[in-house]
Structure formats: C-alpha cells, structure tokens
Amino acid sequence: MTYDGRNFEGEILELLMARVPGGMPVSVDTQIVGGLGLDSVAILDFIMDLEDHFDISIPLDRIAEVQTVAELSSAVEGLLRATR
C-alpha cells in the first residue's frame, strides 16, 4: 500500500517489531492481538508509537476492529488522507 510514495506496511512492521518480545516473526497478515504475546497495554503503546511516527491521531475506537498489520495500515492511510 502506498500513499505519498510511502510504504506504510513496512514502516508499521518496523515499529511493531521493536515492541515484539524475542524477535518473533511479523508479517502483514500477523494477528496483532493474541498472535504476538503483546498484552492489551503493549498494543496501546504500539498505537501511540504509530501516532508519533505518522504524526496523526489514531482514536482507540477507530481501530477496535483492526486485526492484522495490513488492516492497520489501511486504517492509518485513511486517517492520514483525512488530515490532508
């Protein structure tokens, strides 16, 4: 997925890997909740990382249904487009 020539999935994967314990493999289809040994607070902290990285607000209700990195990526892209 690209927007402004950016590779959102790649950038998100990188941020996610920094949070995942023990270098577990992460891909665009990885289930973020339950699949990575991250507890609920760690996931919220990861979302905060994304907010700062992309300089956007990601309201918690907006991502309640997001399961995979690919879905998260399109949510982030949607929020970025909305702020332009």
Next chain:
Amino acid sequence: MSLFQKFDPIRAGLDLLVANGRNPFELRFEKILSPTEALLDGRTILLLGTNNYLGLTFDPACIEASSRALHAAGTGTTGSRIANGTYCDHAVLERRIAEFYGRRSAITFTTGYQANLGLIATLAGHGDHLLIDADSHASIYDASKLSNAEVIRFRHNDPEDLAHRLRRLKGRPGNRFIVTEGIYSMLGDAAPLREIAVVKREMGAYLIVDEAHSLGILGENGRGLCEAAGVEADVDFIVGTFSKSLGAVGGFATSDLPGFDLMRLACRAYMFTASLPPAVVASVIASLRRISTDGSLRARVISSCRRLYFGLDQAGFEVGPQPNPIVAVRMPDRETAAQFWNRLLDEGVYANLALPPATPGSLCLIRCSVSSAHTEAQIDRAVSIMTAVATELRVLGAARPHLSPNAGAAQSAS
C-alpha cells in the same frame, strides 16, 4: 472452541502463580482485627495493601453513625434514586462533598468505578475528544469505551505530549476532555497537575481529575492533588471514591459548572443502579467530617509512608518516583514477584502482588499501601521483613534507580 478457551492466557498466568505458592485470589481472611491486622490461617497478619489510608474503617464515630442509620433506615434502598427516590442522607452527603470542595454541586455513585464510567461516558459524546493518561485506571478506560467520543492516550504524566496530541486535533470541532489521576494507583506517583492545567488553559479543554488515591492525603485541607498543586479553579470535574481514605464504598463527582445536576437524568451509571445504602452514606458523612476537621490523620499517613518509602529505598529496593501512601517495589519477573509475595505472607505481611497488564510499563511489583493507623513499629517490621525476603530471593541491588512507569518498556526494548 469452548466458551472459556479465550481465557487460556489467564489460566496460564494463574497456573504460574499457583506453581509459585498460594493462589492470591483465594486468600480468606478469617477475621479483620483492625485497619492494620487480620487473621489468616489462624495467624495475625500485618495488612500493608488495603488502601485504608486513614484507617477509618473502625472509627468509632463512623461505626456509630452507620449503625444508627442501619437501624433507622434499613439495610438497603432497593433501587435507584431515579426510581425509588432520594433519602435525606443522600442529599446531605452530596451537600457535604460540594462544601468540602467549595463547588456548586456533587453527585454520588454506588462505586468510584461507576463515578468514572458515568461522568466520563456521559460528558464526552459523539464528536468530542477524550485525552486520557496512558496509565489510567481501568474505570477510565472502560468509560472511554462506553463514550461515543474519540479517545486518545497521552504519555503518562507528560504535559508536553498532551499538548502535542491536542495540537494534532487543531481545527477539528468538538469538546476536549483531559483525564488524569491525583496519585496513580500502582507506583504512587502524582500527576504534574500544574503543568497539565497550563496546557488545559492554553489549548481550551475541560479537565477531569480522579482523586481516588489522593483525597484526604494531599493538600493542606486534604482536598487532594488539585489543592496541593494550587489549580482547583482550573479543574472542571473532580471524581473520587469513598472506598479508600473514607473507609466505605461509593463514589462521587463534583463540579462548579451550572447545569451539572442535569447529569442525574442522563447518566446511566447513576440512573440504572441502586443507590448507596443508608449505613454506608452515614459512615461517609462521618468520615468526611473527620477528615475535614482533623488534619492529624493526614500528617500521620504522610510520615508513615515516608518511613516505609525511604526505609525500602535505603535497603536497596527500587521504589517509585515519590513517597506517597502507595509504595511499590520492583521485582525482576513474575515468578520472583509471586515468590516474594508468598514469602511475605509466610512472615506475616500482606501486600499486593501487581503484575502486567495491570501495571504500567509491564512492571512486576509488590505494591504496599500505608495507613495512618500503622504504627512506626509496624512499618519498621515491614521494612525488615521485606529486606530479609529480598536478600533471600536476591532481588536487591546497590544504588538502583527509582522506578519510572516506562522502566519496564525501556528494559524490554534494550
């Protein structure tokens, strides 16, 4: 998939605890002897994890008032204020809370949890923005989920980060609500409320402060962090609980904003649950009177918590950032934390075992709370037992830094 399979991670966590000793969720105190002692398995245990900050659960005036109300008005109200009506004492208590804080009105709830749920979810509606501290209590998170507002977390106790996140909302319509706590319940750190109030003023937002752990503790008159930080005029809503320093159960919200009382007809956590029973209301009226007129309890809990905090600090424990009545020490991992907690009980001390995700920064903690009813001898005994157990389990290090909420995260990232 079986109905309960989704709880497998919880079972695994519980199994780990049980493998290291007692099940913390199945302790049975046979008798509560006083605010600081209970009988467990036939032995007297020092209570160091009860949030009974001012030791008022056995206060003779509170018990007398409570028992009089019990006999006069019965065991329960059997319904909500909306359906069954208000008892005189409900109104008296609300008046007293409002007077205590010098505000126009106060609304009581059946628990502090419901006070947050009711206030926040009702105030912040569709199109509004809720900015909550990342380390907020579960009731604030649940309130956020229940509200129709957009929910943004800001980094714990970080006014600059809060300002940054508010700036991102520039140009968007809707009210902004900032939610913080007076003293945070896990590490005992207070919010930088003066700086947060500046952000609130500059950026235009409403400020809600949950004084659950600071009512009766902070401020010249015990009005909490808002008083201590000198920002009462900037705080639009104060939330609190009767379940800690006031020694009973229940919660409240108070505000000076005209129209606040209309919340009673909009707030589901107020409307659709039974009101507080007369005996509880009467004891809270009495305990609030006590803390309004007697500053000695506050002075005693402050001096005792400093004794515990600096005692543990000196012994080499990694303690929280500030001496407040919540004193937490860091454990290296879950297993050690569970063993430590068990060994403390063997030695006659009850503290709280606090583990992720209920803790900030994925920290494993032994959490103590201090009461004004603790004697110096009790505090000293706790320090010496904790030190001995720590030596036995090898958790003490020389010159450890103070705990910060991000310590766990920093460690796991390195």
